[in-house]
Amino acid sequence: MRTRVTDMFGIELPIFAFSHCRDVVAAVSRAGGMGVLGALYFTPEELEIELAWIDEHVDGKPYGVDVVMPASYAGADLGVDSPEDLVARLQGMIPDGHRAFVEALLAEHGVPPLSEHSEAGRVLLGWTDATARPQVETALKHPIALLANALGPPPADVVELAHARGVKVAALASTPRHAVKQVEVGVDVVVAQGTEAGGHTGEISTMVLIPQVVDAVDVPVLAAGGIGCGRQMAAGMALGAEGVWTGSLWLTVEEADTPELARQHILQATSRDTVRSRSWTGKPARLLKNAWTDAWESPESPGTLPMPLQFMLISGALRRISDYGAGELSTFPAGQIIGSMNQVKSAKDVVFELVEEYVDAIERLGRLTEG
């Protein structure tokens, strides 16, 4: 297969795999696609370790890193550069009523308190300029081929920095207007992501969004949201995309370090078991629908807080839920394709099956017009 994207990165297959797991990233790149490591959960020191590992296991194939530099978030105007100081200031912005709601919810489900306190770095994650920039600096010390940004156009100086190192920049867009803004700051590839995608996502479906974005920008577009099999890849390409961006698909592969409880939830879920909710980060994200997401929609809910306060509020709770094994409250990003993910396979097999089914779909389309 050949598109502007395969040419740009020297890859065989225009299949991008977003994962927080280095093993998945390396496996997909080795299989001819492009693994992209989600840096969000890592401190710069941890990210350094992950990327060094990938460098050793990727057989010289290109890979990418994904950071989250939101265009807007609470505290962006505080003028605080140190992550520690920022956390302290932001903690003061979380209302007591919200803390009480979370405690009551956990108590209701029998989840005990943690014996130790959470670390500040883990509370804030890479969701601010102050915490994402060190991740970018770490990433650019490695031979990455792509720096991707979610939640708005990346800062112009970050784009320049990447380009100066010969690194291409991608950004996720959920409207054609976003895409145009991103190209204006120098983004090389737009990931047009439909509402069915897991994680932070907009309202417009992939089917409707892709042609609008393709028509709005001159750079290559990747189709994201709802891409889990070769027919869906073919559909994305038919819509005008030059490649596909996948995420949820890799949560259940053999190489993934997905917690066993979450993996079982995904394998059993239908496509109706996700919901777009602000209960994870304060911005709408598609999550596994469960008692956690329901509680934030209930009449008792105090409403969610703006990013990054919501995750700061719940990060300790998420850890307690995970430690206790309270599966009914365990929330995480998941796209609608989880309804079709019912088997554990190797990442390599998933790539091969995508391609095989893609080719079948294209051949079938050809026959329809010949007939």
Add this chain to the structure above:
Amino acid sequence: MRTRVTDMFGIELPIFAFSHCRDVVAAVSRAGGMGVLGALYFTPEELEIELAWIDEHVDGKPYGVDVVMPASYAGADLGVDSPEDLVARLQGMIPDGHRAFVEALLAEHGVPPLSEHSEAGRVLLGWTDATARPQVETALKHPIALLANALGPPPADVVELAHARGVKVAALASTPRHAVKQVEVGVDVVVAQGTEAGGHTGEISTMVLIPQVVDAVDVPVLAAGGIGCGRQMAAGMALGAEGVWTGSLWLTVEEADTPELARQHILQATSRDTVRSRSWTGKPARLLKNAWTDAWESPESPGTLPMPLQFMLISGALRRISDYGAGELSTFPAGQIIGSMNQVKSAKDVVFELVEEYVDAIERLGRLTEG
């Protein structure tokens, strides 16, 4: 183009056009596709007139009729067969608080009362077994090729009646489970409709839904929801569909009798200007998002009533809004593709452009794998 669907109906193009306007239905059938008249708003007598007109203007080409026989609705267990008696019983089930909320909303927007009362038939529409059956009987007196049903599997005896007259039956499904149930009662074609569609719609996107439905049933599947251009048609076919079902696309064609105010709203809307709301019929339907849909989500909202009570509650209000020209309250079904509908064209030109872009998309896909 040739699929099981073109063979089944002897049509050139597997393009189905749902419209409440007879001119659109006849134009699409004459252009080689299949027009399907939405019977919902017509009394049996009116429907007879519309179908007689189509018979005279369709040049012998096949066309269809769409009815709405919901599997469940308030009053279904009352055992009342006469539409008039049913309306009287149902009117008593509408709480005064809901009537007061609608009056207050209209007063807030300066909408004056109507001088005359609404007719009973128009209050209930074809949304019950009692009101849809006479429509089916009228439809089956005409040389229709297809009887389609929304909102659940059609009653088994209606399927038998249609089959006895040589008429194929289609039904809309928003989950693979719905599709399986429909095939069990004898449906010949499943219309798998994604959440981006206008009107009554489910939660799963077209991209995710179509392969699941195609894998779940043996009958041909039409892709619906988000189909407004040839690339989207190609994507639907790539997902495994054997044709496409379109609706919103025909709201702005020259032949459509869409009120001018609504047409202007659609031409100017973006794909973010729709919302899935119960405020029209009590079941979730994608509508143009405006002050009406917002009001029903507001803290003052009394909540919506079950079908058919919600439409009975609001039908007089809708007429008053329309008569007064209160555009900010004028709600109607619209899919996300309205964001790409910016020009008025003839129905024939829309069909030809669909096919032209479809062929281009397929050829481009072929080149990608050759390259």
